[in-house]
Amino acid sequence: MNTVTVPAMDRAGAVLTGKRLLFASALLMRILMTFFGMYQDETMEVKYTDIDYHVFTDASRFVTQGASPYRRSTYRYTPLLAWMLAPNIYLSVHFGKLLFMACDLISGYLTYSILRRRGMPCQLACRYCSLWLLNPLPAGVSSRGNAEGLLAALVLATLACLEDGHPARAGAFYGLSVHMKIYPVTYALPIALSLRAAPGRGTSVTVPPHCGGKLVKALRRFLNRDLLVFAAVSGSVFCGFTLLFYQMYGWEFLQETYLYHLTRRDIRHNFSAYFYMLYLTAESSWSLALGLAAFLPQLALLLLTSLAYHSDLAFCCFLNTAIFVCFNKVCTSQYFLWYLCLMPLVLPRLAMSLRRGLALLVLWFAGQAVWLAPAYLLEFEGQNTFVLVWLAGLLFLLINTYVLVEIICHYKPEQRTKLD
């Protein structure tokens, strides 16, 4: 690990002040947004707080009364989240927002730790972290009461522990993250590939010497202590929570927490390029085949990126998440935060000019704006813009693909900054 030598105390002070100022600013920004949200909810017709937050709070109310959180219609999350937000009922309805904003800050700190561990100077690490901490998008999402910050913290904790060489802790965070949302399951293969033994090295598990063949040798690499510990801990955490809540809430827990998301096909308009196809074929006998056809490109790309980039876990997870979101049958703006939280880890190794990067960012926002216009006319004005929404969805997929390809082409892995 590279060490930072500090020639003068005032220089160290300046560095610490920069980091402190960043986190203090991020916290202040979120608190101000929360207070504004409280004011908007009281005085304006359009509410600041997201509907999901009311769903969480209602579910929490049910669990504090000893009932199932699934008595709340559209609550499709783990009961753990409802239990975590019980203080919404006992203390203040805004507790959950504070929790999610704290997770934002934790995510920022974990990102900072990972970048510093890679040898990046403090000021530069702070600058990259500010892309998350001072970004109004995640701040707005958390202050509105969405739980995406919680997942970001769990995913970054997993990556931080893996980079630190703590597979057990990483497994615990990973198992919990998969229990809370399904998408981190796409990280299983790259994590497994990165933790397996290097080629030619003996494994820590004794295997009979007469086992040969390339396939067997490849499989033997997976019999590695770190990987086995990670798999055991993550599997235990995931299965432990699943069994516990199945015991408490039965089949409804499995249906709402896991199966709904695995089989979900929302025929209502959303960013996904598949939305109109799924709407028109909802009652068709081709529905299942088309759903499978939509899933295959996503699966194939996830396998490909896992094989190609598992040695750079942060980038691989970023790509996997972006591919999962872009090629998914349902896509809402909250999903963007799933890969946005990994951007500060990817950007330092992106050999791209600022101008090009900003152009891609503007293009990405423009793609959303082109979709939002006909979607607004459809939902709030009652105009028949289904075809336009569909075409805008295809355009957004193309833009996302172009941005992804640019990132892949300009990514330079393993550029470690060494300090004397």
Add this chain to the structure above:
Amino acid sequence: MKVAFYCILYLTYEIVEANISGEDDCGFSEAWLEQLTIWREIQKSGFHRELVTEVLCSTEIPGDLRVLLVQRLPSGVYIDRYQLASHRSEAALQVLLDTELDLEAPTYSSADFTTFLFPSWDLDGGGVRRLLAMVPIHMRYQRPSRSGERWERVDIEAPHLLLRTDSCKQPPLLPPYRLVESPCTAHNLSTCTWLEVPPRQVQTALTLHVPVGDQSLVVSVCAGTLLATLFCFGAVASAVCKHGLRR
């Protein structure tokens, strides 16, 4: 003599009271019932609307009058009871639904349902007592059109107007009006006896138009979507193979 006097006085009192009750009919009279008017409107556009119902009365009304609007809504519409609960503190309107509603299902997977609206009386500037019920309703997705129609029609029938008073346990039987059993309050479905009054309607039915998909485009949409997806898959896969797998 004294006893006889008091008996006569008591009987006179009972006869007079019975006559008064008979004349008031719990505050309902045919003339009064016939001047009740209902006016309805749909506000806003798109998938999120407001159903506005006004009951107008230009004369004196009993102080303890209770009003219930029984509104049957089609499967193409749903009400979010959680949204109602959050608005309940802001408005005097109370709403009871007769069934649990799936907030996300399309029309063809849903059924008609009944709402029981318990609004309060409001006095406007012109001295006309009116009853205003504004209920947020949402449109469900309809089955795609096979005939090229771009909008599907959703009709909302007129509500039933039910009346009763707190002082009368049983409203009077006043033909042609009939007595019906309906929920007493918005808190539960336990019933009371109400007098159903068909008022003068300004509109008999309201019609909404909801945009629908075009089933005739299914082949083009599927082909276009899958081709675009394959193209994007190819682009990303090619980049990964070139820059990732060859490192």
